Amino acid sequence: MSNFSFISATGWRCGCCNKELQPRKVNVEYMGSVFNVELMVCPACGMVLVPEDLALGKMLEVEQLLEDK
Amino acid sequence: MDQPQLRKLEATCIQEEAPQCSAACPIHIDVRAFMGCLAGEDWRGARRVLDRTMPFADIVGRICDEPCRKDCKRAEIGDPLAVGRLERFCVTTTPMVLKQPRLPAKGGRVAVIGSGLSAMTAALDLARKGRNVVLLTADEEIGGSLRDYTEEMLPARVLAGAVEILDSYGVTIQFGSSLHKEFFAIVRQDYDAVFLDKDLAGLASLPVDCTQPDPLTLAVGQDGCFAGGGSTENGFSVMKQVEDGRRAALSIERYLQKVSLTAQREREGACPTRLYTVTSGIPPLPEVLPADPAAGFTRQEAVREASRCIQCECMECVKQCAFLQEFNDYPKRLVRKIYNNEAIVQGTRTSNKMINSCMLCGQCTVICPHDFPLATVCRTAREDMVAKSTMPPSAHEFALQDMEFSLSEFSALARHQPGRDSSRYLFYPGCQLAGSSPAGVEQTYLHLTTHLDGGVGLMLGCCGIPAHWSGRQELFRQTRQALQAEVGRLGDPLIITACSSCYAVFKEFAPQLRQQSLWQILEKMELPAPKTAVPPQPMAIHDPCTVRHEPEIRASIRNLVKKIGIATKEQPYAGELADCCGYGGLMQFANVPLGEKAARAKGLRSDLDGLAYCAMCRDNIAASGGRIAHLLDYLFPSAGQEDPLLRPNPGFSRRHENRARLKQHLLTTLWQEEPAMAPAYKNIKLVIAPQVMELMNKRHILEDDLQKVIHQAEQTGRRLVDPENGHFLASFKPVRVTYWVEYQPGKQGFIVHNAYSHRMILPGDVK
Numbered sequence: 001m002s003n004f005s006f007i008s009a010t011g012w013r014c015g016c017c018n019k020e021l022q023p024r025k026v027n028v029e030y031m032g033s034v035f036n037v038e039l040m041v042c043p044a045c046g047m048v049l050v051p052e053d054l055a056l057g058k059m060l061e062v063e064q065l066l067e068d069k
Numbered sequence: 070m071d072q073p074q075l076r077k078l079e080a081t082c083i084q085e086e087a088p089q090c091s092a093a094c095p096i097h098i099d100v101r102a103f104m105g106c107l108a109g110e111d112w113r114g115a116r117r118v119l120d121r122t123m124p125f126a127d128i129v130g131r132i133c134d135e136p137c138r139k140d141c142k143r144a145e146i147g148d149p150l151a152v153g154r155l156e157r158f159c160v161t162t163t164p165m166v167l168k169q170p171r172l173p174a175k176g177g178r179v180a181v182i183g184s185g186l187s188a189m190t191a192a193l194d195l196a197r198k199g200r201n202v203v204l205l206t207a208d209e210e211i212g213g214s215l216r217d218y219t220e221e222m223l224p225a226r227v228l229a230g231a232v233e234i235l236d237s238y239g240v241t242i243q244f245g246s247s248l249h250k251e252f253f254a255i256v257r258q259d260y261d262a263v264f265l266d267k268d269l270a271g272l273a274s275l276p277v278d279c280t281q282p283d284p285l286t287l288a289v290g291q292d293g294c295f296a297g298g299g300s301t302e303n304g305f306s307v308m309k310q311v312e313d314g315r316r317a318a319l320s321i322e323r324y325l326q327k328v329s330l331t332a333q334r335e336r337e338g339a340c341p342t343r344l345y346t347v348t349s350g351i352p353p354l355p356e357v358l359p360a361d362p363a364a365g366f367t368r369q370e371a372v373r374e375a376s377r378c379i380q381c382e383c384m385e386c387v388k389q390c391a392f393l394q395e396f397n398d399y400p401k402r403l404v405r406k407i408y409n410n411e412a413i414v415q416g417t418r419t420s421n422k423m424i425n426s427c428m429l430c431g432q433c434t435v436i437c438p439h440d441f442p443l444a445t446v447c448r449t450a451r452e453d454m455v456a457k458s459t460m461p462p463s464a465h466e467f468a469l470q471d472m473e474f475s476l477s478e479f480s481a482l483a484r485h486q487p488g489r490d491s492s493r494y495l496f497y498p499g500c501q502l503a504g505s506s507p508a509g510v511e512q513t514y515l516h517l518t519t520h521l522d523g524g525v526g527l528m529l530g531c532c533g534i535p536a537h538w539s540g541r542q543e544l545f546r547q548t549r550q551a552l553q554a555e556v557g558r559l560g561d562p563l564i565i566t567a568c569s570s571c572y573a574v575f576k577e578f579a580p581q582l583r584q585q586s587l588w589q590i591l592e593k594m595e596l597p598a599p600k601t602a603v604p605p606q607p608m609a610i611h612d613p614c615t616v617r618h619e620p621e622i623r624a625s626i627r628n629l630v631k632k633i634g635i636a637t638k639e640q641p642y643a644g645e646l647a648d649c650c651g652y653g654g655l656m657q658f659a660n661v662p663l664g665e666k667a668a669r670a671k672g673l674r675s676d677l678d679g680l681a682y683c684a685m686c687r688d689n690i691a692a693s694g695g696r697i698a699h700l701l702d703y704l705f706p707s708a709g710q711e712d713p714l715l716r717p718n719p720g721f722s723r724r725h726e727n728r729a730r731l732k733q734h735l736l737t738t739l740w741q742e743e744p745a746m747a748p749a750y751k752n753i754k755l756v757i758a759p760q761v762m763e764l765m766n767k768r769h770i771l772e773d774d775l776q777k778v779i780h781q782a783e784q785t786g787r788r789l790v791d792p793e794n795g796h797f798l799a800s801f802k803p804v805r806v807t808y809w810v811e812y813q814p815g816k817q818g819f820i821v822h823n824a825y826s827h828r829m830i831l832p833g834d835v836k
Contacts, residue, residue: 012789029830055827067461068418
């Protein structure tokens with residue numbers, strides 16, 4: 001998952017800041033492994049979007065892989 | 070698990086034992102594989118099977134006296150396989166496929182005296198091992214007694230072919246040798262070892278007594294001399310010649326290597342096998358006879374006859390268990406995988422999922438002719454994983470949180486009967502019955518209090534079995550201790566257990582607690598007049614796996630059912646052989662799709678409507694689409710109750726809610742106590758469509774979790790918004806899982822459109 005980009009055009013806007021989400025590199029972490037991934041993020045407050053297909057797809061796959069390590 | 074434990078367990082599973090035919094064959098030809106090849110028209114494959122084990126297959130394959138045939142499992146249900154005729158078909162239609170290699174020469178001179186089949190076999194086997202072999206015979210031709218066969222059975226050119234084969238392995242053949250005393254003295258001097266074929270005239274004139282060779286080694290009086298073959302009181306057996314020749318060759322090989330002649334030779338020759346194969350239910354097809362007996366089988370006839378082979382194996386446990394079928398393996402191989410999984414220090418533990426998918430129900434152990442303890446192996450492996458911190462966190466967390474909730478102040482309760490300060494009895498419905506049928510728990514409790522003297526206390530909680538199943542021994546111990554202390558506080562009353570899992574836990578791990586099953590109590594009690602009509606058609610009782618070893622409880626259930634007028638029909642996998650519904654061992658949490666399969670399989674054991682007395686069996690089979698009721702639905706129906714057979718699976722959220730509401734309701738109505746204040750987030754009202762609820766159940770997301778997310782989002786304003794439809798998307802991580810919910814405010818509450826979760830930690834999350 002390291003150095004992967006999961007950005008895609010989205011209709012979601014930040015409800016706090018009323019800003020469009022923009023691609024940004026963030027660190028996500030599980031079981032001591034850190035991954036630098038590109039996600040859609042609010043440029044003002046940093047709120048991150050994890051869409052359903054990512055959570056139940058690649059993210060779940062990596063979670064399970066790490067749990068068996 | 071250490072190596073000796075592994076070996077012991079591996080030896081318990083008999084799936085890899087030889088089939089009866091191979092075990093009965095003196096040289097252990099893989100008859101099962103041979104039949105498989107012929108049935109699949111793999112002619113060369115069949116010939117390869119013979120070439121691998123059978124010496125001089127062109128000769129022996131024509132005249133094999135098939136000692137295996139009497140042991141063929143098909144004989145139990147009809148005609149055994151025509152092994153000999155099929156071997157003859159094979160060698161007469163397919164030439165040699167596999168020529169065994171000859172190992173490099175390694176010294177040692179061996180004299181083989183005689184020209185019969187045992188002499189030929191001994192010479193061939195020793196030559197293949199690289200020994201220098203001379204075959205000495207007074208005859209002018211090879212074969213001994215084999216020369217008595219008709220030309221039709223064994224053509225002379227085929228028998229003569231043996232000379233070429235022996236020659237190709239470097240065996241020197243001296244026909245016309247004179248076998249007198251001096252000759253033998255010379256032989257003893259010139260050769261390191263001697264084999265004497267008893268299928269030889271004039272053997273008695275030699276100065277060595279060959280009448281009583283040692284049955285294991287075939288050694289006779291003089292050092293380095295071995296004898297075998299020939300006729301016995303049972304006559305002349307072709308395979309006896311082959312067996313003796315091979316046995317003597319092995320003895321001579323060991324003799325030349327100066328190692329033990331006797332160690333580990335139990336499995337040479339025909340030997341017993343522990344393979345267990347059930348033949349009931351197999352159609353007893355009659356033996357296929359060749360249309361022209363003199364010509365033997367045609368290809369079609371051979372295929373038809375070989376196809377009658379049932380390919381003996383055990384697999385009895387695998388045939389019945391959803392878990393074993395899913396992983397497509399039998400216990401011997403699984404236990405090896407578990408051992409290997411435990412041994413991994415760095416790398417991927419590929420068997421975690423498998424270990425966590427066993428229902429720990431013990432059905433396989435009951436089915437197994439040798440009681441393979443797979444459940445114990447899997448549970449111990451889980452304990453090991455927890456101890457080494459290699460247990461995947463996601464496997465059991467949801468179930469353990471469910472248990473925590475059942476034990477929390479919002480669900481748990483322990484009280485004497487209202488208006489009393491002591492209890493002779495204590496009703497313990499268990500967390501899942503409280504979650505599935507709170508009204509049933511209430512009605513049952515009220516019935517017990519009115520019909521039993523001496524006070525009936527009530528205890529809501531959890532016996533701790535999820536901790537036990539998930540390998541959390543310490544948590545299990547703490548839970549049990551707390552429960553025992555609570556029971557002690559109530560004066561150690563007799564516990565009336567409704568759930569058979571709780572019953573099993575108390576019986577095995579807290580034997581000092583006095584308990585009786587609810588069903589045994591009810592059986593002896595006056596029952597309420599039926600308020601719900603029982604179905605007129607017979608029902609199938611689905612015993613839970615946890616009463617496998619409780620025949621008294623199963624009998625009480627049947628008496629009760631009869632008493633209230635429900636007709637039943639037993640299905641074969643009930644009682645001691647009952648399947649698990651998928652809840653056992655927390656399998657349905659660690660492996661969601663397999664849990665669904667297990668529940669469906671249990672429900673499908675009968676075409677009839679089901680009757681359960683375990684809340685999880687009831688709910689899981691209902692969730693898989695089966696029509697099934699809980700016995701309490703008929704015994705103590707609640708007002709306005711729907712048809713018990715149509716009661717849907719409550720799902721995880723409703724179960725939580727039911728437990729909490731049951732406590733609140735009973736506290737206020739029976740004990741006039743104020744329930745604990747619910748946290749603020751519980752005020753969030755949700756509107757969830759059934760298909761979204763189903764999705765949440767599959768994804769192990771509770772309404773409770775969504776209330777927390779929306780409460781947080783509404784408090785802080787931290788949420789995403791879709792201007793197109795006005796939906797919000799918010800996330801929150803209460804403990805380890807981050808929950809996402811897409812929602813919008815509505816008149817009745819927040820309308821939930823979607824929910825999902827992940828365990829990856831995002832920037833800004835509390836770790």
